[in-house]
Amino acid sequence: MEYVIFFASAFVAIICALLVISQKNPVASVIYLIMAFVAQAILYIQLSALFVAILQIVVYAGAIMVLFLFVIMLLNLRRDDFGPEKHPLQSWLTRIFGIVLVAELMIMISRGVGQSESMDRAGAEFGNVEQVATTLFTKYVFPFELTSILLIVAIIGAVVLGKRRAEEEEG
Amino acid sequence: MQESVKTILENFSLNIDLVTLMPEIIICGMALLTMILEPFLKGDSRKVVMHLTWLSIVAALISIYSIWTSQPNLQSLQFADAYRIDSYSLLFKAVFLIGSLLTVFISSNFLKFKNVPDGEFYSLILFATFGMMNMASAGDLIVLFIGLEIMSLCLYVLAGILRRSVYANEASLKYFLMGAFASGFLMFGIAFIYGATGTTSIVDVIQSSEILSNTYLIIGAAMVMIGLGFKVGAVPFHMWIPDVYTGSITNVTAFMSAGPKAAAFAAFFQVFIVALRPLQSEIEVVLWILSALTMTLGNILAITQNDVKRMLAYSSISHAGYVLIALVAFTPAATTAGLYYLLCYTVMNIGAFTVLIMVEARENSDTNFSSFAGMGRRYPFLGILLTIFMISLAGFPPTAGFMGKFLVFKSAIDTGSTSLIVLVVLAVVNSLVSVYYYLRVVVVMFMVEPELEYRPINFATGIIAALVISMGGTLLLGIYPQIFAFFLNTALI
Structure with missing residues (x-):
């Protein structure tokens, strides 16, 4: 299964x-x-x-x-908004980089995935919701709460720059 | 697992002391309150927002003063070491608040003159101040980064708040794109530092005697330096400053050149002098070059400007170079001197911008040198004030600018290193060069006849308050530095 x-x-x-x-x-x-x-x-x-x-x-x-x-x-x-045809060099470069990437991946896989000696295996509980939540609400609680202010500022900023005002448009 | 989470939470203490957090609470609370209040106010009652803003800033300053006097040797780590409140960060916060206070005073009439919506303006100023305070008090690199982002987002919007102006749009977009790029560098640098030391805490990095990888730490330090160098406007990361400072509405330029610059320096001091102390010898060399380039190039470019606003923008680059000397010196006395310099710069620079705003807030006026022609004869008192601000910016006694430079240079020479003495000599030469362009304004003001009939200047209450505070500060900091002696007992580290 x-x-x-x-x-x-x-x-x-x-x-x-x-x-x-x-x-x-x-x-x-x-x-x-x-x-x-x-x-x-x-x-x-x-x-x-x-x-x-x-x-x-x-x-x-x-x-x-x-x-x-x-x-x-x-x-x-x-379709025609995408600009003129691409330079031939560009498509060749794409192919070369693609091949390099696949080759790299093959080498990594042939060496064995996740069995590097220098690294320990992650524990079974690694990265589960509880662990993330405990760190987030103990050690990093201040930065976490601070992000809410950051988001408010982003919203206010977007509204200030984006909205229209009748009296201003006249000027 | 359930149990273990419970025990973690039971053994965990945030260690919050609300009294020492009062300045932040006041500023952030008022920023939110102004946004809630603003839609309910119509017509003349909208002034309430402005009054609440400056009152809250004054309240925050008072609370800083009372924390300062009641707990002289304050050292408190709060929120699981993420937030550090000590006398050094309190003084930095006072500098930001003074900058914001002066900005609010000069803004009220100018915003009306430029027909800018004012409710959001004050809210954004307060949020930006809150971000700066977080930067000065950050005990963790993540807090520092988020504080910097809060400040930067406000500045991107403030730069473009004059939405009909093409220049303001250009300034906002340019600042946003380049600023986002610089923030990326900063974040990546923090990630590298985390990779090298296994911690993002500023307090921990210094203590970690075993650094896992020196290479990654150096890469991280370099990237953080690029990110913060952009924010202070150090050459070669200064490209945005002239356009952003010129394109933004003038009171925002005044704000940007004072508080945010000081906040970026606060971050600089914390990251490089506290957290990355093990790398001192490598960092010093790079900062030496940055400092020398910054003050020289800023000065040379300022000479050729025909617009006073643009001239002040380039001069702010060279002033960043002088403060960087304090970073190169790497001593506790130098951190104090750098802070004193930033306070002086805030007061005198906003003072100069205040006069600039008064000149600009007339019909059909701009910020060219020619707009100042004849001002000295028509308004001799205002002319003398501007002269004092310019003399102070150039660094002559008995003004704040002189005292600030003197302390920074002295702290550098006291280290006894030859390279620093060379840097100080370079700085003194640069200060002499800067006299040319600062006094050019004075010459135009007193000795050139205006081409057209002189247009009268409008004296608003807020502007007068800002002039009184900045002039008082410029003279007091220069003539009686003794009353600021408490500064000298306060040093980072």
Whole structure:
């Protein structure tokens, strides 16, 4: 059963990742990216990294991708808005870097993943919600609360710069 | 697991002392309150926001004074060592508050003149001040970073608050893009320091005798230096200053050049003199170069300016160079001298900006040197005030600027190192060069006839209050530094 879930979600993740770069429509790309993220989240759960999985869905698939979608839809780009054709050198560089990246990955995998001698294995409780919460609400409680002020400032700033005022428009 | 969390929480103490946190509570609370109040106020009653703002700043200053007198050798670590309140950080907070107070005084009429919505303005000033206070009191690099971001976000918006002006938009966007980039460097540097020492606490880094990786620590220190160097406007990270200072509305420029600069220096002092003490010899060399470049280039570029606002922007770069000398010296006395210099600079620079605002707040006026023509004859008293501010900025006795420079240079020479003496000589030469452009304003003011009929200057209450405070400060800090002797007993470390 474990293997079935692993291969299913890995398969979905890879297919979706390929579809992200092969789609012509940016909105469809983003939606495939969301699916890829969700499939990845399932892999995280199998690695018993529950908190990372939830963050993956809430932050990446949820917040960041919705922001992407909004930007793409607001800009309403057409095919010819993307500018002239790319320089041939650019596409060659892309290929070279892609090959280097895959080669690097192969080397890493052949050396064995997560079995480096210099590093200890993370404990079973590492990175679960309880641990994150305990650190967040004990040691880092002040910076954590301070972020709320930062967010308020960001909201006020966005409103100040973004809103329209009748009396000001006349001037 | 359930039990263990419970025990952790039971054994954990935040160690909060609300009395010593009072200044922060007042400022942050008032910043939130002004946002809530503002929509309910119409017409003339909107002035309430302005009055509440300056009253809250005065209240925060009073609470700092009372903490200072009741607990002379205060050393308190709060919120699990994330927040450090000691006499040094209290003095820094007083400097920020004085800068903000003067800004509020000069803003009220000028905002109306420029037709800027004022409710959010005061709220953003207070939030920025709150961010600066967090930077000065940070016991943890993360608190320092978040404080810096709170301050910076407010400044990006304040720079562009004059939304119809193309220059203000340019200033805001430029500041935002480059500032975000610099913040990225700072964050990355903090991550490297964490990687090298296993802690983000400023108090811990100094104690960690076993640094895991010196290379990573140096990379981290370099990145933090880039991030903070951007915020203080040190050459070669100064590119944004002229455009942002010129494009922003003038009272915001006055604010930016005082408090935030002092806050960035507070962060500089804490990170490099407290946290990264093991790297002293490496840091000194880099800071020496930064300091020499900053004061020289700032001065040379200031000479060629035709706009007083832009001239003051470049001169603020060179002043950052003088303060950096205190960092190179690396002694407790130097940290005190640097703080004294920042207080002097805040008072005299906002004073100069106050007069600039009075000149600008006339019909069809700008901030060119020619706008000052004839002012000295029409308003001799105002002319004398501006002359004193300019003399102080140039560093002549008996003004604050002289005393500040004297203390910084003295602390550098007292270390006895040759390289520092060379740096001080360079600084003195630079101060002499700066006399040229500072006194040029005075010359234009008293000796050049205005091209058109002289347009009268509007004396508003707030402006007069700001002038009185900044002039009083400039003279007191210069003539009677004895009454600020308590400064000299206070040093970082």
